[in-house]
Amino acid sequence: MDSFGFRQEDSRKAQNPRNPTTRHFAPLLVAIVGLPGRGKSLLSRRLARYLNYTHDTTKVFDISEYRRKLYGKYASHDMFRADNLPAWNIRQQSFKLALEDSAIWLQEKGHRVAILDGPNVSRAQRQMIYDLVHDQLNYRVMFVECVCEDPIILEKNFKDILEYSVDYKDMATEEALKDLKLKMTHYQTQYESPSLGSHWELPCPIVKLLDGGYGGVVAHGVTGVTEAKILAYISIPRPTQQVLYFSRHGESEFNVVGRIGGDAALSPRGSKYAVALAKHIHALNLPSLQVWTSTLQRTKATSEFIQAPQQHLHELDEIYSGDCESLTYEELQEHYPKELALRDCEKLKYRYPQGESYIDVMARLVPVLTQLESETNVLTVSHQAVLRCVLGYYLETPFEEIPYFHVPLHTIIKLTLHGFSYSLETIKMPIECVNTNRPKPSDCSVGRSAEDVLVTIPTHFDSVTNLTSCN
């Protein structure tokens, strides 16, 4: 296997998965390696978002932030020259502080993965990481090298750095680009790229990601499930420019009368929304538009006029409320007062009898979210609880807030990737609909009165003479 640059025997011995001292389920430090503009920070943030959502509590430690704290405002590329010793000392100190902080953070209960985001270009630095985390703490270490030679991807990455990096926010574009290129040249002279196989300097896993995944991935020494999970996540290439659209189904017959769950048809106003949604989406003229919906008739009917390939996915079906399907909140309070109180108390973890919780929905959404993250120009038509979980993923909403995320009917939600995070825009269509958002009541005790429960229920057709419009 010389063409891949490694021989196997030696490294197999070095990385013996049967070594009993290996702490299989110990916390993990992921150290990123790569030149400037190779997509390291975007990868770190995306990976952290994914790991946090899938219950591996993760934090990114960005070495450049430490450097800015120590050094103050960025002056020029000069500080990255190999022969600039005072600046080198500061950079080295930033590296050490970030490493130490990540090690301290990993030692706290429940913390699973620390991502050390920085160039980590020298063998000496990587050895320090390994010595501290593997040998001293007896934790796990993994390196991910971002290699990028595709000129189109590089250009886009450089553009992003100029637009979003704190270092360049006060510098004119042309000057900044020149500076960034010199910074990169300095780093290139200091770059000791990790080899693979028996030439790889450390007995721990290393993954080489080529052109952000578009060029493939090479992994060596992966023996732990968290490392394998990370490999799976990063092996799928994800665009650096991304726009995703979301909408709930149009108002349904059940929405009108305040019933939850079920598989009702659209109301007349919901059908109008379907027409308006298609018109709005078509006007955007999105290249390679796709539509993903749930398998329930109200989402399929909502997207039926859109000219685009459609996929109907069970994962996007509304939270299943089990024994409580098709009931109104009033009926829930009448027949299941204890269940409703328990749900109000802890809506995130509460599971309907024979049904699902928000946590369950979040778990079943993971394959769809991972896939959706590799797309652009997808319109996802789904349901209130599901879209709360979906948006919670992209916007990194604290878990406890996810069940209260406001996702109104007849509203298009647009997420755009800006730098490392997503911005949200909402486009309200001018078609009346009921409000289905029920805020948390102030009294969530099992013994509360029915009045206390019903006060937060949004008005619907059964309880008022006129339909209210959603807010």
Place this chain on the structure above:
Amino acid sequence: MDSFGFRQEDSRKAQNPRNPTTRHFAPLLVAIVGLPGRGKSLLSRRLARYLNYTHDTTKVFDISEYRRKLYGKYASHDMFRADNLPAWNIRQQSFKLALEDSAIWLQEKGHRVAILDGPNVSRAQRQMIYDLVHDQLNYRVMFVECVCEDPIILEKNFKDILEYSVDYKDMATEEALKDLKLKMTHYQTQYESPSLGSHWELPCPIVKLLDGGYGGVVAHGVTGVTEAKILAYISIPRPTQQVLYFSRHGESEFNVVGRIGGDAALSPRGSKYAVALAKHIHALNLPSLQVWTSTLQRTKATSEFIQAPQQHLHELDEIYSGDCESLTYEELQEHYPKELALRDCEKLKYRYPQGESYIDVMARLVPVLTQLESETNVLTVSHQAVLRCVLGYYLETPFEEIPYFHVPLHTIIKLTLHGFSYSLETIKMPIECVNTNRPKPSDCSVGRSAEDVLVTIPTHFDSVTNLTSCN
């Protein structure tokens, strides 16, 4: 990136993940590629076991089985010569039949992954696979090439083929080894190894697995979550010789009085078992022995005398019975008769109020099972329901039977990998204990009598004057 044998731009265009015609969640055919003795079949079976357990219904289609059906008893390597045209026709026909069957199988509802296990050494064969599955069916295709150059692994693989292959079961060892080597030589002349990157012949994912994973893994064009899941699974190297030991904790104070769940201490007889278990395990003199237990005191106490590194994992904790924790079956019948009936009706999916189901336990075990599969000489000390799920994984027990798997107390269970599957041995320690196995009652209706429910409850201290020994 010439050192990895591929350039990125071309293949990125070819494998555009934003192509709207891609059916992201369509069924997947995994075609294995490789010379004889490269671990293809073991990989296929292991992968199928893992995918089936994680709800991606999978079946292996072994081309050599089709060849045996068409050709009858294996005669000699001669049939694999490139210039043996009649034999080539039979081999080609076997390939086509297996491919067709896998395509037919994939079209059935709920079927997710077909693994085409065979050499698939020619470009023409791979093109046929792609044309049928990708172009005609509009499904997904992925190739996994098994490359092995490590002489130690190769020797072990060859030994396994001689021992387990139907082709060689009636041939003397020396003759068989000579024949196998000649068979391999014939295949080598016909082998068109897939290149990576832009040289890779097809616009679909390809993964190269080196030395069974010990040499690393190279992936290209992975864009789907199922492919990424497969990549993660196969990237962890797994031994070809493997022995795993399992035991429930010693009899607990709760077992004695027939209570479920909880975190009770060992009974005096349970403590005796802990001593006997350590003595038995030490006598085996297992190299690099490890002990994995749950975090509950009864498993920790059971393993405390064993001289080996120990890990205590929440994933191995007993099924959580929520509101029903610490109750006896008699109390369950008294306070939760409907729940008990529902559980008896569908024990696999039934979830205790605020607790877990077997399906939940299976899901939380996946990381531990995946990790354990890469080990040997591990003793796992856990609980009845959890070990049912663990053994169900290795033995590929139909899901519905898992909750009724007989895992008695004071018994060591040994799993040994033989060829592609595990054999089970039980070693009963001569220390009395209660029986905790409750068979499915004949009447599972909600309206059944208490008598009908209690008839299958194993005797325990509260209901009889003498403790019974387990069967």
